[in-house]
Amino acid sequence: MQYKWIALTNTTICILMASLDANILIIALPRLVPDLHVSLIETIWIILSYGLVTTSVLLSFGRLADMFGRVKLYNFGLILFTIASFLCSLAQTGPELILFRIIQALGAAFLFSNSAAILTDAFDAKERGKALGLNQVSIVIGSALGLVLGGILTETLGWRAIFWVNIPIGIFAIIWSRAKLRELGSIVKGKIDWTGNLVLVAGLTLVMFGITFGSLQVVNFLGAILILSGGFSLLALFGYVESKVKEPMFDLSLFKNRFFSAGNVTIFLNSLARGALVLIMAFYLQGPSMHLSPFTAGLYLIPVSFTIATFGPISGWLSDRYGSKLLTVTGLLLSAVGFLVLSQIGAKTSFDGLVLPLSLVGAGMGLFASPNRSSIMNSVPPQRRGVAAGMSTTLVTLGNIMSLGMSFALIASTVPLSELESIFLGSSGQTESEATIASFMSSIHIIFYISTVVLLVSIIPAMMNRSQKEHVIY
Template sequence: MGENTTVEEPEQGPWSSNPTTRSHQRVVLINTTIGALMASLDGSILTVSLPTIARQMHTGVALMLWIMMGYTVMITALLLPFGRLADLHGRVRMYGYGFVIFTGSSALCGFAPSGHLLLFGRLIQGIGAALLWSNSTAIVTDAFPKSGRGFALGINQVAALTGSVGGLLLGGVITAALGWRWIFFVNLPIGTFGALWTFLALKEIATVDHGERFDWRGMALFMAGIVSMLLGLTEIVQGHGGRAPWMIGGGAAVLAVFAWAEGETASPLIDLQLFKNRLFAFGNLSLLLNALARGALMFLMVFAFQGFDGDTPLQAGLRMLPLSFSIIIVGPIAGRLSDRMGSRELASGGLLVTAVALLILAKSGLAQYSVIALGLALSGIGNGLFNSPNTSAVMGAVPPDRRGVAASTRTLLFNTGQLFSMSISFAILAGVMGSGQLSGFLAGVDASVAASGHAAFARGLTEAFTISAILSVVAAGLSALRGKTQPRTMEAKQTG
């Protein structure tokens, strides 16, 4: 089949030979939504409480940044290995282990007596979250046929995105009412329930191939390369850029070796053949650029609200509500529409709406909240239009025995783009303001001191958001190249 030839995915293809009952589909949807919400909440819930933690534990800026970013670093490094392990040993089992590890490490974080032990707990939390993220999308894709898959994935995406944004508001509420340690303690009953429900109620639908060997060499190379690059990016955020080029360059070299080695092994960690699928390739490229364009948006606006407007953590979370509400409303609608009309128009249009939103924020100058609220709302609408249609299309384009690694690849690209976005955005701000003043904001400098740098911060935001808008337009162009209809999966090509 040529590259430009596209066909509709059959309603019941070779991978749909074990259709699940509606009751089990409901169990899958609710359970994975809980997992997505819990894992995404902990990616942002700590952000508004970091100054309080830094003061109480007397942590420096570097340790504070690692407490914030270490969670995502671990998720990014482990997604692909865990996705492949799930393909070999069962997605439901690995997903359940994710609940167990996440819940136990939440208790460790809550009781941590020092910043270093809190960082250790956050790293372990990232391991549990990686197990949840690398399997939830694949489990949903296995359980739902094409006619309902977009809606189900849309619900998951709304939960994840709402958790990311709602974590700011919830973190402010919990910190004000109970103290920051309860940010972690609230995970204990939810995680325990999720683990028990997973092992008792979820069924393994996909065929598990116990005959293939796991690519341990690939795992070691991949983790070494990605962690080295992420450490280098973190050095830039902290203002220690001298070692960053060596760390980033060394990590890139190791990843090049990884890519070569994957082509030489019989059971690769990442199946590079997946990227020969036009829909999978362009859907993931547009996802990466979307994450790169808007990954730092939430953090930048929270710092703006607290650092310059003098908001409390709770007030800053409330002012982000236009973003979360628009995502909640648009996400499921876009998922339903994608089940009927395909992904290209919705996903590409959503990226263009995001570009408009970022330009509005770039021109706002942080002067009028009504203009900022409009930009935040449009950003949520654009993200809602893009995420669930794009996810449904990308996951539907691969055979079932590769959906674990496909889901991990998708989330890996998103997290990598988000980390690059944060690093580049904060590097722009440091260039405009100076790393010393920027570090002061991260450590919780009071509003009277922060206000002196308002103009510089606004200029930095204008530069960052303008670049992000351009990236969104490029992402829209790549998204449009996926083709008009969803291609048959490679498995269908081989068996059809």
């Protein structure tokens, strides 16, 4: 097998595994919560901690990859992720599971920040879009497939099995990676931007604390505002710090490149729009009106995974020949239409009623992902691809966690706290009041309307990319 296909296969399997674990717990929460006696705030942070940690460290890990070798740090992340998956399966309390998820997220961050750069080094420009497309599609497939696989494993073997599946795959990938992957990129000397990293971590953490603590009334309204103000102030300070340090981890100078800027703004808005989809659909399907089992709820979400897997590789192949603009715009439009249809769903919906909107959303994701990522990576010189990959993936994960946090806050502002606990902790009865169901559905409709608008807005920066590939930097 040619080296480029070895690199593609290994990184795609590992990225699929890491992204799958971002959502796989959501479908299992109704079974996990009573087993570990988890509170509502712990439940939310079991979900958020993975994305928050990944977002916080991706940039520094991208810098480390340029300094010490992408394959070396990729292998380390794979080992860390596999060990952490085993620890997650042994967790006995909510805080223990959160801690092990944080370790798992650190491993995932090494994988996310290095896979695209490894592939960009391994493939020439004529095939790069196809390779990056398959790899990028594995992220969104994993996010959607996590719900299906999580439902099956939870129903048949229990919630701990959702972590067992990572262990044999991880061991195989570790052996294969250490034996076959090799360094092709340039090693660049530099320093870690510790100041910027600490400010970013503190800012993101305070923002998410403010959203979750305020929504669950852990702190009063004034306390939530103060926490949020502190978080956003630190994020603003992060931008200032990165503009002043000699070797920033978030290299603002790359945004002077029109194509890099357009691709990253688009990918952030796309993630912001779709990041909460799986969370919303999981709790809708298992919630106060549908009452589906984890297994059945997972089956209802198959159209998303299927269409992503179908259209993702096709879009990568087409982007290598015809450029990215038409494909990314078409993908965003399809997803927007899908979310608009979802904003009209009723309290009870059949599988047939969800096939069309979920298929449109999935097809849009598949068409968008690979051309957009290829455009970003092609716009920077080879020695900057580690940082560029880390920056773009950071914006994806940042959009996802912001989408989750804001969607949860919107639901919490609409549904009474006592009813919210029953929905998220899996204790909903079969006879919820019409008012509870109505408020829950109203919040879902609003979230999907907002997603539609954000996707339509994201078409503006997507139009800034050229139709052809004359902006590729070798």
